[in-house]
Amino acid sequence: MKIKIMTRVILTASLSSFFTSNAIAADTATANMEEARGLVKQFAGQLKPELKKAMKAGGPVAAVEFCHAKAPVIAKNLADKSGWNVSRVSLKARGAMATPDVWETAVLNKFNEKKAAGEPVKTMEFSEVTHEAGQKTFRYMKAIGTAEVCLTCHGTNVAEPIKQAIAKYYPQDNAMGFKKGDIRGAFSFSKVVK
Ligand code: HEC
Structure with a gap:
């Protein structure tokens, strides 16, 4: 009788700690996701208006x-401010840092498949906890x-003048040959997590 009760207690205890740790994991994932979405807002929120301003002020070559x-x-x-790795990547890259790694390439291909299946690009995002070089890493991408x-x-x-400025x-x-509505690339953010 006593043994039975003991087992029950242990079982209940381990089950509840299982649920608690899962709940914590889910909470952390949500928090990371929200941080990443905040970074997208800040990144795009600086880039787009400044690009438009530069285009207006000096034309596309200056931009x-x-x-x-x-x-x-x-x-x-x-x-520097957030502690995340922050980049933009593309299957057809311009910048030297924009070449996607294996994980990013897979996600970008998936985004293109989703787009072909009719999913709107605007809301496309993906996150995953990966294990890289022995480190648990939260990774996030947004199309x-x-x-x-x-x-x-x-x-x-x-x-032609813009082509030349770019070639310089x-x-x-x-990163040319895109059409309106194509997926140009994605924001890609990551940080090491415990
Ligand atoms: C005036 C020319 C110009 C315009 C307009 C422009 N871009 Fe770019 N874009 C560039 C240049 C130059 C780079 C490389 C920047 C760097 O060195 O990081 C770039 C890089 C990028 C990258 C990073 C990936 C890569 O291939 O290097 C993305 C994503 C991107 N542009 C998306 C856009 C989107 C979306 C728009 C429209 C809202 C846009 N660009 C409009 C010139 C332009």
Whole structure:
């Protein structure tokens, strides 16, 4: 009788701790997800208005210089402030840092499949806890669509002076040929978690 009760107590205790730790894991995942979404807002919220301003002020060639100089700085400031790794990646990359790793490539391919299946690009995101080099890492990606304004520098028919400005900084550029609505790339954020 006594033994039976003991087992029950132990079972209940371990079950409840199982549920508690799962609840904590879920809470942490939600918190990380929300942090990542906040970073998207900050990143896009700085990049887009500044790009538009640069286009208006100096035209697209000057705006290429702006993107070249400013986009990496915005990413770095955000990373320093938040403690996350902050980047943008693409299957057809322009910037040297924008080449996706294996995990990012898989997610970008998945995003393209989802788009082909009719899912809206605007809300596409994916997160996962991975184990890299022995470290548990929370990874998050959010798709970036191609708007009309992006075609000036990423479209199928980029004007010659803009092409030249891009070639100057990005001799290996692969980020033209996009159409409105295409997935241009994605924000990709990660941080080591316990
Ligand atoms: C004035 C030209 C210009 C316009 C317009 C422009 N971009 Fe870019 N884009 C660039 C340059 C230059 C880079 C490389 C920046 C760097 O070195 O980090 C870039 C990089 C990117 C990247 C990072 C991945 C990669 O391939 O390097 C993404 C994503 C991106 N652009 C999306 C967009 C979107 C979305 C729009 C429209 C809202 C847009 N761009 C409009 C010039 C432009």
